[in-house]
Amino acid sequence: MSQSTTHLKQSEKVDRFAGLMFCSPWIIGFVFLFAWPFAASFYWSLCRFDLINPPEFIGLENYRRLTSELQSQKGFGLALTNTLYYSLISVSLSVVTGVLLATLLSAKVKGQAIYRTLVFLPSVIPIVAASVLWIWLLDPESGMINYLLSWIGIPSQNWLNQSRSALSPAGFTEFSQWLQGGTLNLFGSKDALILMTMWGVGNFVVIYLAAISDIPGQLYEAAEIDGANVIRKFYHVTLPMLSPVIFFNLIMGLIRSVQTFASVYVLSEGTGEPGGSLMLISMQLFLSAFADFEMGYTSAMAWVLFVLLLAATTLLFRTSKHWVHYRTSS
């Protein structure tokens, strides 16, 4: 009996060792490529560090600087405001547009596959190529976007050469003056970036389409028997059934929007200009780290960003119980 127990223990040990060996590539990767840099970046956020010389501990100085820049709306403050503007508008618009497009594309009409391909196609174009293409599309003098706007009576916009934004006090003033017969220069570089992001909404649409096809047909049948029209079916069946996917896309969209870098880099030629309007947090991080060599300050900025994203995600999770409806077996 005792021999058997010992034997089992040895076999457990061997199993455990083998298991650890199988897991070791991941464990090593996690420790050296994630956990250590994660912890090191927190230590560096409390240091003055330029990549070459040893980090010098300076306590909370970098965080004090971030607070002061937040108040003065320079540096980190400006970048955070720009990122908030871009993230809030682009994520909201991509959710609304994505759901609406997916609903339209789920309708059984002739050429459905072609329409779906057309909507998804921009998502497969490399981001750098797409950005260069948008620089042409948004050209104030010969770009196609201004040409299309002229059809609906909107005068030529400066887009990438303008620091103002449409949804800002200055934008509202400009718009009201235009209604009274003034000129209109409403859309700026951040609006251009949002427009470009919307072009790649096909990624989200594919997920919504999959979710829509998964909604049980009997729910629509029941709604029809109850006399629901198309709009009521959308509000009372499609939207609630899509809410888990909307929630997922909201979180992923938020994270993705804060990480947006390549397109901003190309559109602003790596400067975050004009007038600092394309200085999103990612660009500010890049320039602080690799142009100004302020690794400590950059790490502090990254940690604040991490905390803000965590807070936003937590908030979304907390509110989700009020509007996200998961399908239950009952």
Place this chain on the structure above:
Amino acid sequence: MKKTNILIGILFSLLVVAALLKNWNHEQDPENSSGRSEVIFWHFWGGEDRDVVDDVTRRFNASQTKYFVRPVAMPGNNLQAKLFLAVAGGDPPDIVNQDDPVLADWGQRGVIQPLVDIAPAAEVTEIERWILDSARRLSTYQDKMYGLCNGLDIRALYYNKTVLEQHQLQPPRTISDLDEIANTLAPFQSTEKKQSYGYIPDSRRLWAWGYAFGGDFYDASSQRVVVDSPPIRGALQWMASYAQRYGSDNLSAFRQGDQSLPGKTFPLLPLDDQEMSGRYSVIMDGQWRVRNLAAFTHNRQARGVATPEFGVCPLPIPETDSPRKNAGWVNGNFFVFPKGAKNSEGAWEFAKFWIGFTDPSQAAKTCSQGGWIPVSQTVTQDPQFQTYLDENPLFRTFVELSESPNQFPIPSVPGAAFFRRTIERAAFQAFDDPNADIDKILKDAEQQIQTHLNRNDNLRDGGRVDP
């Protein structure tokens, strides 16, 4: 099916053998196998310039029994991070070419070595005297040379002589002359959109106009940023006055249009054979555009199409009691020698060969090939380069300007990249908002830059680095 697989297998094997043979051949290259000490040279040149770089390297290698230079083309983006990692990892290149204002940052952080650490002090002193003021300023930090300038970029005004003559206008010598040209060719009073302008300032060029107006951006003696000074304010007010006169939205849209020209054509050039003027009649640009003008003129003449005549003049200056003549903003390429490099001596020999210190005729050949401005008058005076100037008379103005004592770079201080960004953003703000308070914009910029520089100065040893 089997036959196809065998065929694919044979083709694949042939490819592998060919690749191995190629590599073996490379290793057996007589130039490589002569047992000379290798110098690793990082540069970012591509296109036509790459051929010139390869040729200089070939000539140097042919002249040497001791050293062999191996050029490595590195993309310019993020070169700093790559170099920092190479230095930190203990395997840096021996010599690096750079054109961003990073010399002071790298020097302060100990990424690169001062020249006196790699070369005899007497030779460094001699070179300091031998190169032009503008070239020396580009390679000096805290009165020590940390690099060796190997080519200068000078800005001047290009003008369409034919158009100016049609309107009885002369090339501008003063700011008033330039205003007159702009007003004549595109009247200030009219705010409607225009197809072409006489002249409009570019907000990114406050560096050039600030110096031309007699200003300085930094006082090295007191280590203070002096952006909010009457000359710089005057320059920015004058530049922004164009945005007020023509409408800032019109100007920014027009400027954006320059980026969309096919092949990024020089906007001074007419786009159409029927036209004699381009989007501008006067525009600020660097010496590299001389090549574009020559190619354009040659192309039109070969097809028998009427060609406008072009000219180049120094930046006009305000009419003051003590004008700063031939002033402007200079930047350029410079060699730096990373700390921890294994063959700094070989790198130094190569750098001296490149700039023509050891043999001016070699540098004269390089500059003629690339359309580059020499860094020493000795090279300029070489008969080969004089022939090049005779063939390209527009280039002569740039060479003369490079010899002016009034050509200044972005201040060589740690944090120069931030300095540059902040100045250009301030100028954009003044351009973008016609009602902007220019004094406040410059004061804000000055304060931001000073705070940043102080922070940088305190980077090492917990205190200000002594000059």
